[in-house]
Amino acid sequence: MPLERIQKLEEARAWQGKIPIENQYTAGIAGEKFLRTLQDKGMLLAARCPEDEIVYLPAPLYCERCFRPLQEEKELAPRGELLTFTILHRDLDGQSLAEPQVLGFIKIAGSDGGLLHYLGEIKAEEIKIGMAMQAVLLPKEERQGSILDIRYFRPIPNQTRDKGSA
Numbered sequence: 001m002p003l004e005r006i007q008k009l010e011e012a013r014a015w016q017g018k019i020p021i022e023n024q025y026t027a028g029i030a031g032e033k034f035l036r037t038l039q040d041k042g043m044l045l046a047a048r049c050p051e052d053e054i055v056y057l058p059a060p061l062y063c064e065r066c067f068r069p070l071q072e073e074k075e076l077a078p079r080g081e082l083l084t085f086t087i088l089h090r091d092l093d094g095q096s097l098a099e100p101q102v103l104g105f106i107k108i109a110g111s112d113g114g115l116l117h118y119l120g121e122i123k124a125e126e127i128k129i130g131m132a133m134q135a136v137l138l139p140k141e142e143r144q145g146s147i148l149d150i151r152y153f154r155p156i157p158n159q160t161r162d163k164g165s166a
């Protein structure tokens with residue numbers, strides 16, 4: 001919840017979409033680079049620690065295990081496997097939503113991390129853990145360097161699992 005009164009419309013951008021899912025991605029230099037890569041290329045920036053062989057996504061500056069700077073970056077296609085999901089019937093203020101919203105955590109193929117985001121183009125009762133999902137992006141000219149440049153993740157047709165390239 002924003003504590004300050006919003007003075008300009010641009011400042012409200014981060015709060016579009018009822019839930020503040022941008023928070024965890026916008027902080028700091030690494031987050032900025034992640035969002036710029038999404039905006040410019042439609043790709044997700046990951047970083048690999050050669051010592052621990054962990055591929056972080058979104059890419060942080062340092063490995064959480066050995067604290068080495070992470071310089072080995074990878075750009076990954078925005079697709080992966082649905083690990084879990086939840087259906088929201090109320091917004092953060094407790095108001096009933098006109099339509100329930102589905103949020104899912106997608107493990108991005110080729111990484112050890114993933115993204116929490118909306119799921120779309122699927123009925124709630126048809127969602128299954130392990131489904132292969134891909135991001136639906138805004139057209140490039142409409143992207144704003146926000147995690148909401150991804151509109152939502154949708155199932156990849158005729159496929160139940162995405163093993164990725166690893």
Ligand SMILES: [Zn+2]
Nearest residue numbers: 049052063066
């Ligand atoms: Zn490490």
